[in-house]
Amino acid sequence: MTSESEIETVAADLRRQLARRLDKDGRLRSPEWRAAVEAVSRHVFVPRFYRESDAPGVTTWEPVTPEIVGQEDWLRLVYGDETWVTQFDGRDVDWADPKPISNAAPTSSSTMPGLVVRMLEDLDVREGLNVLEIGTGTGYSTALLCHRLGDERVTSIETDENVARRAREALTRSGYTPRLLVGDGRAGHLDGAPYDRLIATCGFRNIPSAWLEQVLPGGVILTTLRGWMRSLGLVKLIVTGDSASGWFSEDDPSFMIARQQAAPESLGMVPGTYDGTKRKATYGPEVFSTTGSAFMAQLAVPDARFFCHAVDGGPNSTFVLDGVTGSFAVLAPVDSGWQVRQGGPRRLWDTVESAVATWEEYGSPNTATFGVTVSRDEQVVWLGNPNGPHWPLPS
Template sequence: MTQFDGRDIDWTDPKPISDAVPTSSSTLPSLVVRMLEDLDVHEGMNVLEIGTGTGYSTALMCHRLGAERVTSIETDEGVARRARQALTRAGYTPRLLVGDGRAGHLDGAPYDRLIATCGFRSIPPAWLGQMRPGGVVLTTLRGWMRSLGLVRLVVTGDSASGWFSEDDPSFMIARQQDAPESLGMVPGPDDGTKRKATFGPEALTSSGPAFMAQLAAPDARFFAMPVDGGPVSTFLLDSVTDSFAVLAPTGSGWEVRQGGPRRLWDGVESAVATWEEYGSPNAAAFGVTVSHAQQAVWLGNPNGPQWPLPS
């Protein structure tokens, strides 16, 4: 971790930190290298990096391509300043910018490759317009509950498509897409309608089902707490639509109580059932199609089961 709560730290005289949220970090070097290998860069290519961070991956690309072919955008001024100092000491002078990486950098376009070292809920449309046909976008898609994983997209005109990686690296979400502070409205004890649940709250935490739950409930988050001194219930709250699902244990399993415009647990159970029907595959069985009209994750092939990404 290199930053907490968006505040600069004097790393020459660091102090203990408590009750703070990490807002920047140094990526595992082996993961950086593997992502750059997946990016498949060659001499003469122009690369746009979203999320300069420490500048480590920026330095590797400068060494490979030449600093004049690398543009990197960092949202945090303090993080960007430290990266610039480190890169200068290493002898590299790429184009370094402070701003919202979702907008890309039109003045440096077109790019042959784009790599993002922070997570996005969907692919920013501006990226597609700044890529050469056949260019590659490598980024992590993630939601407010968990990371979906690393996806590699090939751009063809104003659209792009590709597949998730088998691995599941998790990056901090882009600050402009972070979740609202409020989880949403906690429902009253008599709100919603009840039914027996097919899946319990483990669907939100175990690897494969949780991937599906994130797709099915992209605007939701969950937590657990005891209700009225009774057993612990799990609350799934959608802060965009104020929809909710509450899972409570029964003698024979779980009961779900749902309300609001979205039937959250119906969607989660349907998605998990589809995943099981297809043999409970890992993330590499999923792909993504992106256009200016719609973005969707699909299973198996672009005509298979689909889940839209949040706009």
């Protein structure tokens, strides 16, 4: 298999297989989006990529190209329901001589088709609607939108100039010519407004005010809210004038955070051995590793991050640092469980424990029980209903 026509013949069959799998899984629910999945050649948008190695030790990523793994295996991987990484640490890969990569953070990828399609289905589009996409990436999801709605109805913004250039080339090669822009997606694109739908394929700490201004009343904003510790989840908001509200989904897609909202490199000042005041902790650091409580911790202390480190040669302690206020909490194991030492303007662990306790009072519900209300003045996540317990999103 060497010619373009031979590759396309195999790819067309793989696209049909992919569509059948997504249909069976309940991700693909409409004939229009199924037609788009069967028509758009994902291999044009992901000609080469990295996959995570299963070797033990430090996380390592292996390059995948037709030359390295063979064309048949390359195509089979491309049309699998997997996310493939295409960039690390904001720097382009040297594809002339690709090497395994370790100790690097993915910064661009082609999201798994199942999630892409699920989000597009949730966007509730129909003919004649205008869509603004935040995060062009490889351009694959942009192509699906173009196939469904027409090029003139799709505007897409990418923050990375080189990523945007490759997406434009792939879209042009595939016969699609949407409006493509390079810039900060938080600003939207006023000249193309108003939009009926806005979809973001990267995570945001809050909802940018420009989105509220540029999406029509009754329109939909579909995005992932996330923090510096973890993803909060996918939220679908309905715009009503100067505000919007909606619910989280049960799923927890963990998109990369928008580069303009990435955490600062410095975690903040590490406290001294005797800094702060001590008490027995009700909850230990398992809060951060359990889905529901980790969601609550992220809501409770949105400017914090945590890490584990041995103190004075003893067992690991968990440090929780708020780089904005300078507050800290240090969890250390003791015979009876955990002891916490806190200092700074905010009692971080008090705040975390209060949020987790509230969640447990309400029966430890999943994320679909939480909603979001945003306006120009305030953005909050609430539990159960807008008058229930609530936590502000970071400004």
